[in-house]
Amino acid sequence: MIGDWRGGGKQANEWRKIGVFASCETVTNCFIDKAKRIRCNRLIEQIMANSNLTNAKRAKNDEFYTQYSDIQKEIEAYLEYNPDVFRDKVVYCNCDDPFESNFFRYFVLNFNKLGLKQLITTSYKPSPVANTQLQLFGDDKTLTKSKGRPKITANKFIINEVKDIDGDGEFNLKDVAMQLKANKHNEWTPLEGDGDFRSDECINLLKQSDIVVTNPPFSLFREYVKQLFDYNKKFLIIGSINCIAYKEIFQKIKNNEIWLGNGMGRWISGFIVPKSYDLYGTEARIDENGDRIVATNSCLWLTNLDHGRRHQPLPLMTMEENLKYSKHKEIKNKKAYDKYDNYDAIEVSFTDSIPSDYKGVMGAPITFLDKYNPDQFEIIGQMATTKVDEFNHGYPYINGQKKYARVLIKHKKKIKD
Numbered sequence: 001m002i003g004d005w006r007g008g009g010k011q012a013n014e015w016r017k018i019g020v021f022a023s024c025e026t027v028t029n030c031f032i033d034k035a036k037r038i039r040c041n042r043l044i045e046q047i048m049a050n051s052n053l054t055n056a057k058r059a060k061n062d063e064f065y066t067q068y069s070d071i072q073k074e075i076e077a078y079l080e081y082n083p084d085v086f087r088d089k090v091v092y093c094n095c096d097d098p099f100e101s102n103f104f105r106y107f108v109l110n111f112n113k114l115g116l117k118q119l120i121t122t123s124y125k126p127s128p129v130a131n132t133q134l135q136l137f138g139d140d141k142t143l144t145k146s147k148g149r150p151k152i153t154a155n156k157f158i159i160n161e162v163k164d165i166d167g168d169g170e171f172n173l174k175d176v177a178m179q180l181k182a183n184k185h186n187e188w189t190p191l192e193g194d195g196d197f198r199s200d201e202c203i204n205l206l207k208q209s210d211i212v213v214t215n216p217p218f219s220l221f222r223e224y225v226k227q228l229f230d231y232n233k234k235f236l237i238i239g240s241i242n243c244i245a246y247k248e249i250f251q252k253i254k255n256n257e258i259w260l261g262n263g264m265g266r267w268i269s270g271f272i273v274p275k276s277y278d279l280y281g282t283e284a285r286i287d288e289n290g291d292r293i294v295a296t297n298s299c300l301w302l303t304n305l306d307h308g309r310r311h312q313p314l315p316l317m318t319m320e321e322n323l324k325y326s327k328h329k330e331i332k333n334k335k336a337y338d339k340y341d342n343y344d345a346i347e348v349s350f351t352d353s354i355p356s357d358y359k360g361v362m363g364a365p366i367t368f369l370d371k372y373n374p375d376q377f378e379i380i381g382q383m384a385t386t387k388v389d390e391f392n393h394g395y396p397y398i399n400g401q402k403k404y405a406r407v408l409i410k411h412k413k414k415i416k417d
Contacts (some may be wrong), residue, residue: 075236078305078306080307091116093120095106095216096121107213122152122195132266155189197220210233225248240298256374259369262309264300311358314354323336333352340363359410364404382407384405
């Protein structure tokens with residue numbers, strides 16, 4: 001089934017609005033009007049894009065490169081809150097092929113603007129374009145070799161200084177290439193191993209760093225985040241929205257050790273994928289640079305770097321006002337908010353419908369975390385999977401019917417009577 005109406009999330013809500021509870025074949029036939037059919041097709045394309053990303057995770061095929069514009073947009077939000085967040089810091093991009101990574105490109109081109117002390121970039125395996133770039137970045141003679149050195153399997157770039165050295169009046173990647181080729185101030189060397197972030201070689205580089213910024217492999221996400229905390233690192237990374245429900249991740253969100261970045265879903269406009277990746281519908285395209293882009297609304301930024309958005313209070317109405325004036329038909333004119341069968345909390349179907357004067361526990365949509373203000377709310381737990389533990393209380397039920405995954409929250413500040 002494509003977009004099964006019994007599922008959760010925004011797409012399920014869209015299926016309900018359209019009135020389609022059928023398979024892909026039914027969606028594309030003429031039993032629905034043209035406008036609904038167009039919306040259905042768009043939803044199918046979104047589902048396919050998200051499904052392909054999930055399948056890549058299962059197959060441990062994580063070659064999804066982040067677009068420069070998305071990196072720039074996210075990092076600028078932190079600079080707006082704290083212009084010195086990267087100043088005198090060592091930034092490590094430990095899942096990034098220097099020949100291809102837009103993380104490397106962003107940080108090296110903004111090295112002086114950000115005031116970086118050092119930029120370290122390592123890749124997991126040989127770059128598909130590395131052999132075609134050797135004339136730009138140097139040749140075998142520039143690499144320090146030892147007897148019996150194995151074939152290069154990964155690269156390490158260490159940038160200590162950037163400046164205009166070709167005299168054209170501006171700094172660009174060509175200047176970096178010239179500095180690397182001359183081995184002046186900066187370093188390009190092969191790694192001894194395969195560049196796995198868990199290797200001793202990469203861990204030693206991690207120890208030298210202050211902030212890790214990258215798009216790590218989703219298939220190893222839990223292990224990757226654990227390592228960051230084991231070595232007490234600041235970080236800004238991309239993950240699947242599904243990671244919110246991971247026990248190891250949610251626990252840290254609850255304890256305010258991790259929080260969402262400046263947006264989720266469409267905030268990340270898409271990923272650059274290999275040529276072997278199938279492009280499908282309007283959710284995939286080839287951009288002006290010839291890159292193959294797949295858009296997905298199922299990813300987010302996770303971080304422990306502070307930013308201003310997480311301190312913005314969420315404007316809310318009282319429960320009485322919501323029941324009387326809410327823009328959502330599911331709430332307006334109800335006598336009261338529904339309560340769960342299996343947990344002492346009220347159901348809040350929309351983040352903007354959280355009642356400002358309710359003192360008990362509320363079940364809010366997972367997307368609430370995108371607007372979570374730790375000064376305004378306390379996270380109690382979640383109802384997001386069938387497994388029950390100290391953080392998860394099973395999926396919520398109302399009158400015997402299963403509902404969508406929810407985050408359990410309470411108002412943090414005492415409400416005056």
